[in-house]
Amino acid sequence: MPLDERVQFATSLTEKIKYQFGSGYEHFVHQGDYATGSSAGRPGPPWRSDASR
Structure with a gap:
């Protein structure tokens, strides 16, 4: 992942982040x-990268 994209914002920490x-x-979870x-x-x-998508 490029350095300038390593900080992502999420509305909820209970949901997966799709990158x-x-x-x-x-x-990611x-x-x-x-x-x-x-x-x-x-x-x-x-x-953790979530391989179960």
């Missing part, structure tokens, strides 16, 4: 962790 990549899509440091409070890694 267009190449000729298809990747789906929040795993409950939050960032620390200068990004504190933002949903953080690890996000």
Whole structure:
């Protein structure tokens, strides 16, 4: 994923995020962790790619 596209905004953390990549899509699911440091409070890694689409 290009560096300038790594921050995505979602309306809900309970829903999958659909990201267009190449000729298809990747789906990501929040795993409950939050960032620390200068990004504190933002949903953080690890996000899991959801292969079950």
